[in-house]
Amino acid sequence: MGPGTVVWVGNRRNPVNCGALLGLDIEGDIFLQDILGTTVWIHKPNSTVPLPVLKLLDLGNLVFGDSSNLTAGEYLWQSFDHPVDTLLLGMKLGWDKKIGIDRSMRSWRTEGDLAPGDYLFRLDSGDSSQLPQLVLEKNQRIHSKWGPWDGQIHY
Incomplete structure (x- = not known):
């Protein structure tokens, strides 16, 4: 990837105007x-976060949590849970039953339109008697x- 490559978009369906700022308020x-x-x-926590912090990690994961406890696994929100169309080192695909989210990737509508496109790449868990498989729709x-x-490994 070159400089300026877009790997995460916070609001694909309803983009804001140019010059938008990413913010974090005192409630988190x-x-x-x-x-x-x-x-x-982008995210509203279920309860007040005493020391809210938003941090961009070296691998490109934008994480949010309490600054007194901002360690892997303790994030209250992370951009890696919401992949767009690029899979970065450390990202996962599939269901996370703990937080109830299905991580999948969707193409852009067109090269200049960030809205979700026609292609979806996901991990199909199938039923409990089958092993999961990657699917492109x-x-x-x-x-x-x-x-x-x-x-x-894939078989």
């Missing part, structure tokens, strides 16, 4: 705000499959 809310004052919320129809996967 993460938001985007453009020069017209339009605010889009186009317009909700399976285009390609890789797997099954046992957590270490």
